[in-house]
Amino acid sequence: MSHATLQSPIGPILVSADDKLLTGVRIGASDLADAPTPLLREAIAQLAAWFEGRLVDFDLPLAPLKSPRGEDHSAAICAIPYGETASYGELARRISSSPRAIGQACRRNPMPIIIPCHRVLGAGGVIGHYTGGEGITTKLWLLQREQRKG
Structure with a gap:
């Protein structure tokens, strides 16, 4: 599991992913961060674009839910x-x-x-x-x- 943090207008946002899928987003959390993978860099870029008003729909591979x-x-x-x-x-x-x-x-x-x-x-x-x-x-x-x- 890898993590990256975006500093946003609502505070830090921690994004987590495995090798191929985004697994979590936590608003207000930045307790974990390491070298971002290409997927995490893309997720951070899309979130930043959303906050800037340049993106309305995300295009990221999401981990399936449990049911x-x-x-x-x-x-x-x-x-x-x-x-x-x-x-x-x-x-x-x-x-x-x-x-x-x-x-x-x-x-x-x-x-x-x-x-x-x-x-x-x-x-x-x-x-x-x-x-x-x-x-x-x-x-x-x-x-x-x-x-x-x-």
Whole structure:
């Protein structure tokens, strides 16, 4: 496992990968870092471009999640377009799941920003929760960043 850190507007972001797949993104963490691999350099470059408003869709090889249902939840989250949001309930209806399961998928998301769980809100646009960085403050920053569209 290799690691690299991006210094971002929301604090350090630790990116982890094995030889071929991105395995994790941790907002607010920089406790591990070593010589970045080509994949980590690409992930850092794409994240930096996202923060600069030059990238809206990531193109990185991601490690599969532990279950097919987790993959379904992740795909539903990734289908929310840049700059838009969807509610836990709306996503649940789209994939025949439950709002609680969508919330758990967001909470367990190993790659925030890349799998954009910040785009998932509670009913009526309630901000909901966020486990990355400084929690709701970080989620609001990410949403506002996308609203600026560059």
